[in-house]
Amino acid sequence: MLVSQPAHTEGHMPLRFIGTTSDEGDCPTLYEIEGTDEILVQGELETDPRRLATLRDVRESEAFVRVPRSLLVRYAPRADAPELAPFSDVKHLFREFRHTAWRLETRRGYASDRKSPKWQQFLAGEDIASGPDSAWLANVREQTGQGKRFERVRVVDEPPTQGQEFLLASGLGNVAAGEDIRNLPRAEAERLRLPDFDFWLFDSKVLVRFAFDDEDTTLGVYVTEDTTEVLAACQARDTAWHHATRTAEFVKQVRSPA
Known part of the structure; x- marks a missing residue:
């Protein structure tokens, strides 16, 4: 699952811009957390209580954002990072x-x-x-x-x-x-x-x-x-x-x- 916050934040982990489908330059956007196999997702925070109530196995440290399917189709990594x-x-x-x-x-x-x-x-x-x-x-x-x-x-x-x-x-x-x-x-x-x-x-x-x-x-x-x-x-x-x-x-x- 792609989440908005990585599980580990120790040390300096710079972000690498992957791409966005926004014409205004704000969100949604995908970033690679360099040195890890994680993706950081920037999007609108989900606040609808009805949707949040249906989520399963939610930890206190987790947050949920909304992004268009086209963003993931266009930019989500599909292969292992090259050496x-x-x-x-x-x-x-x-x-x-x-x-x-x-x-x-x-x-x-x-x-x-x-x-x-x-x-x-x-x-x-x-x-x-x-x-x-x-x-x-x-x-x-x-x-x-x-x-x-x-x-x-x-x-x-x-x-x-x-x-x-x-x-x-x-x-x-x-x-x-x-x-x-x-x-x-x-x-x-x-x-x-x-x-x-x-x-x-x-x-x-x-x-x-x-x-x-x-x-x-x-x-x-x-x-x-x-x-x-x-x-x-x-x-x-x-x-x-x-x-x-x-x-x-x-x-x-x-x-x-x-």
């Missing part, structure tokens, strides 16, 4: 996808960026958008040359963090190689109820969700083709893409004087 895998296990997907590779980036910084050679150049105020192709850019050129699409939406704070400024500067080089990178203010992403985690979506079929530690280092990825997870990612993609701004234009907005 954490090293990112190297999915590298082949960036060459073998057939149509689209789409990324949502939500973090305020990435350890991999801070460790890259371009980071010190960025801190020194140098141009990091030009230069010789990396293995990543070479693959982007190869795949987009075949008619495939590399696309991203990056969530950006106001004002941007140092890590986000780095991505805005380096992203212009990715765009030149063939990626379509767009940006979305964090306040807008939150209003649209976009997921708060990073993922790649390949051909609207394979979802690769990232796991990070507190130092922004990638711990691994969760890979799934579960239809409910993939559908939620597709809906997030379509929403984010509709509202996001191309990188070149977004950079002008960020750097224009107030």
